[in-house]
Amino acid sequence: MKTELLGAFAALAFVAGVAPAAAQNVEFTLINESSQALHYFYTTPSNEDSWGYDLLGETGTLESGYNGTVTIGDGSDQCLYDFKFVMDSGAELIEPGIDICELGSYTITD
Template sequence: MNTYVTGGLAALALLASALPAAAETVEFTLINESSQALHYFYTNPSNSDEWGEDLLGEDGTLEPGMEGTVTIGDGSDQCEYDFRFETGEGAVLEVTNVDICTLDSYTLSD
């Protein structure tokens, strides 16, 4: 009987590793190939109307031609997220339904 329990647990572990990653904490590279400095970057699960905190932080700026690592660790299990970018010049870009579970990098351009 012990063999069945052990085999069942191994099968569950194997099945769980084959499922898509949940978005509880996701890291990706944000690349700024635009002509403007990025001063604010907000995200939220696509099924939410509330933007999260600025992921660049209080003193964060991503200059043109630069890149940085972004961590989304809001505890959500959603993969579809909306992004809001704001530049120092006042431009705003909102992108909807980005699959962060499969995201390695995201590039901003003009």
Template sequence: MKTLLTAAAALLALQAPAFAEDLDFLLINDSSADLVEFNVSPASSGSWEDNLIDGGYLAPGYEIGVLIADGATTCVYDIRGSFADGSEAEDYGLDLCDLGEYTFTD
């Protein structure tokens, strides 16, 4: 019985790196306009994911915690923000596994 448990534990340990890890970071709006749309997509994707603040906004000078639990095993993402004044900002190839915060500025 001990051998069976050891084999099962070893199998789980080998599979652990394949499981996705939730990514969380602090999003800060240090711009002069409300952030009205915020998209995060894996860098390998050809399109943007859904707006993470749909129906809301992040006012200048405020921050919010962002949790990405998309099941992906990648750490590298692209970020896009759209603002109430019509401006947009995009950033590519960010390692969200190491990112503690992301700040939008003018």
């Protein structure tokens, strides 16, 4: 009886260990210390090839010297994300491999 019970616990531990991580919502502070306003902010899990929607929204702009709260809630269970920032001048900045699971804030600079 003890052997069967131990076997059942071992099987349960194995199944729990291989289960995928739960989808997450991650929130962090985005700080714009650049000399330009930020007009668009896109993210994508690093293992994907297409950008998500603009996290600033249709009328959103993060002015130079300001900060705001960003929520990534795309249902992914990934921690590594790529960020794409589009500034007032049209310049694009891409930052690959940001660990959003450990991110409390992110600062944009020139």
